Amino acid sequence: MKTYLRILQFAKPYSRFVPLYSIYTFLGIIFGLFNFTLIIPLLNVLFGEVGQEEAALMATTKPEFSLNIEFFKDFFNYYFGQIILQEGREGALVFVCVMVIISVFLANLFRYLAFRIVGALRAHVVRNMRQTVYKRVTELHLGYFSNERKGDLMTRLTVDIQEVENSVVSTLTVVVREPISIIAFFILLFNMSVELTLFSLILLPLSGGIIAGISKRLKRKAKEGQNSLSFILTIIDETLSGMRVVKAFNAEPFILSKFHDQNNRYARIQRSIANKRDLASPLSEFLGVSVVAGLLLYGGTLVLNQESELSASEFITYIILFSQVLVPAKAMSAAFSNIQRGLVSGDRVLQVIDTKPMITNKPNAKVLPAFRHEIEFRDVAFAYGDKPVLQDINFRIEKGKTVALVGPSGGGKSTLADLLPRFYDPTAGAILIDGHDIRDYTIESVRAQIGVVTQESILFNDTIFNNIAFNKTDATEEEVIAAAKIANAHEFIINSEDGYQTMIGDRGGKLSGGQRQRLSIARAILQNPPILILDEATSALDTESEKLVQEALTNLMKNRTSVVIAHRLSTIQHADEILVLQQGRIVERGTHEELLEHSGLYAKLTQMQLTV
Template identity: 65%
Template sequence: MKTYLRILQFARPWADFLPLYLLYTILGIFFGIGNLALVIPMLNVLFETTSKLAVPEHLPAFAPTLDYVTGTFNYFFAQIIAQHGKLGALLFVCLVLITSVFFSNVFRYLSLRIAARVRARVIRNMRRTLYNRVIQLQLGFFATERKGDLMSRFTNDVQEVEISVVNTLQAVVRDPLTIVGYFVVLFYMSVKLTLFTLILLPLSGGIIAGLAKRLRNQAKTSQSTLGSMLSVIDETLGGMRVIKAFNAQEYIKEKFEQQNDQYAQASRRIDNIRDLASPFSEFAGVLVVAGLLYFGGTLILGGNSDLQAASFIAYIIMFSQVLTPAKSLSASFGNIQRGLVAGERVLSIIDVEPTVRDTPDAQVLPPFQHQIELRNLQFSYGDNVVLHDINLTIEKGKTVALVGPSGGGKSTLADLVPRFYDPTAGQILIDGHDLRGATIHSVRDQMGIVTQESILFNDTIFNNIRFNQTDATEEEVVRAAQIANAHDFITATPEGYQTLIGDRGARLSGGQRQRLSIARAVLRNPPILILDEATSALDTESEKLVQEALMRLMQSRTSLVIAHRLSTVQHADEIVVLQHGRIVERGTHEELLRNENGLYKRLSLLQTSPNPLQ
């Protein structure tokens, strides 16, 4: 119930729809019950028992009671009989019935329109909230979560909430009100018979609750398995080249089949359990109707009932109509379980609080003027300490390179500067301002980042260069491309700057993608630049073009460069050598090469020696 209410929170503000929805629903129920109540006067006319009606001498004074409704109808009914006879009374009943059915359906339609609006609002707000939360989360969150499972929450889980929860909202609100309305009328007609009908209801309710609990457990398995299956699909599409190269089609198919079979089995169990709820509730209702016919019949035949034959028939018809909303309600409780589990999966992401966020008193970081300082910096992934007591100062306009063996902490250190993570201990200061006291937006607004993997979007070349710089002119975009050595290949494409580059830039070569990333950074024109192995995955020709573009980009900027190829950082003002999360050497290229026993010298020999393995 807690999850259901939380899902409904996404429909706020409730005042926009709830009063009207309740009004239309109640009016629809009122006229719906009236349709059945009109059976009594019609049967009285047909059975010629109208003389036994309790007819008031005067039109009753208004009161919100059933006595007023029945008294008013009987008053006009008696007037019609007196003036137009039984055929006129029958015509009157039929006209009232048509009017009642018309208004019943009008109000039902109006309530459905409001329900559709609420459904669209809930799903829109839930998906928006989920997307906003994912955008806010720190990079470390995505290192532990499967991409396919996250996609499943955006698509299948939200859709399941719409199908199973929001679509049943009307049943959850309307059906209980309908049942209450019917029982109010039934109690008004006969207290003794209505109490008899309530005997089996707690029993059937308990069985349906047990089925709902089993459904919930199976739904958790189903949604989790679906997320795993989507992860396999995502890995397959992203790694198709490797799968084919290793002849791993059968291996990956087996992984997919395993998840696919588990999902099919879980879905089948859910359907079997869910489909049991509705037939059971219907069978239990028929049992009650049969018992009611027998019990009520004995009372009437024995002369112990206050109901006439016409009223008893109308009572049976009206009670049988209770079965429809009861059956719908039980089916809704079955359907809703899967949606509640999907809702919990969505809410579990929404409830994750970002570990990197603005403090309540965060200030806008002033424009960069002097230096970046890393003071006694430490960082850990859980219990695994990655960086130990890092002290480093980068003066404005200088280039500092980070080199060292893989796993030494270079990329982690670079990720701390734009606050992708916050340090476990120590400080990162820009012009004396601790970055944790500045807003994340103002920190990253002063930085440009070019990584080894060029992250491009399925859009035009122009829009990729102008990413989040929508006020940039065409001349500025072209100038950025020229600086990045990208203009020539762009103009050689069929549509030039308006050429679509495909998913993640699949229609471009690695060097072309990297030069577009550099052009994007050039257009941003940041005072601080972070280059994370920007040329390590390129061929010699592409590396030369990209390296030229990077040199232009780094001019007059403060740069932090990570590189495996030491030849690309020889020009750096300072080279910092990291090993096991500690700074083991620092200096210029020439200074470090003079240290015969140093790690940098050893790495340089490995890269320049024609036979490094000998």
């Protein structure tokens, strides 16, 4: 119930939907009930139980208005009696038939109008939920995505939200309308016969208990099914991303077997869910008809023995009305079974929404002023959980200078660089820009002054132009071309099929590694940030591409403050200062020449590369 109510929070503002839906639903139910109450006068006319004397008695006194069922019953009988006196039994039959047609039309009209509102509500809830989840995903820190399977996140954003729409939001009509219908039916039934209605209420809870037991088992299976589906999507995502490796290692049988196992597991769970879900509706119908049969036996005996206050036509109408209670009851049991799967999906979606971002703006965060003097890392430390990654990091970078980070893999170089744009916050110490602790300023204003070029070129399945102008919607064609020229990318772009409007495929798959990297550099140039982070930007390139990219990087770094991470030490020989990191600590620092003279770790790494 808690999950259901939280999902309904996404329907706000309720004023757009609830008032009109309530009115349409109420009117639809009232006219629907009126259809069945017309059965009594219809049967009385057909069986000749209402003659001239009875009609004259019915039409004697016009009832005074009062808001209860008796008034509407007497009011109808008054006019019905007058029609019999004036038009005869055939005229009365025509009147009843016309009233039935009008009543059915109005009942279905209001039902349709209610459905239209629910359709708008469903789209509104799903849109708000998907928007909230996607927004939260973009707010989460990078470490979250290292711990979670991408396929599982995609499942929650797509399949789970779709399941919420199909199983939860779609049943809102049932959850609201059907209980009201049942209450209205029972008010009418109690008005007709208290004894028979009480008898039926003794039998009905039995079917409800059985259906609840089935639904409980259904929810457990639904949870297993959604977890299995997320594994399937993870396998698909990894297969598509790593197809080159799969084929290179002849691993098609291996991944097919892996997929086959998960696919079979999901199919078994789905069969089990379908069996339990499909059992709910026929079982509820069987139990409901059994109750009707018991009621027919008990009530029929009373009528035959003339021990009931109901006439034969009233008893038939009572049975018909009671049988109609089974329609909303059956719809509720089916909806209750279907909703369990949606609630499981809702829980999975809400788990993402409830995940708190670790990197957030302080309540009174200000906009970071333009960078003017220096960046300082002061006693900085960082740890993933209980595992220390960086310790006692102290250094300064003056504006316009370049600091290079080198050292063995796993030494903390990339983590150190990730602290500057606040991908993570240090667990101790502080990072200051012009003396300002960056944690006191908005994340957006800090990152607006920093450009990042990574080893893996992150591009999007869009045109070359849009990839260079990423998030700079006001960029002109001249600005994009100028950035591409500085990045040594203009020549290969104009030789592409559609020039700057060439689609580059998923993750830039239509381009070479060097071309992708130069587009990333062009993107950084266009943003024109005063601070640069270059994370092994040339390590994955061939010699020719490395030369072009290195030239582009040199152009990019002009008049900018740069933090460069490099395994190829030849690329950072001209850095103003080189920091050598080992096991999360700065073990050496100085210029290229100073570190070579020191004959320490840097000199050893340089010698190893020269001998390769």
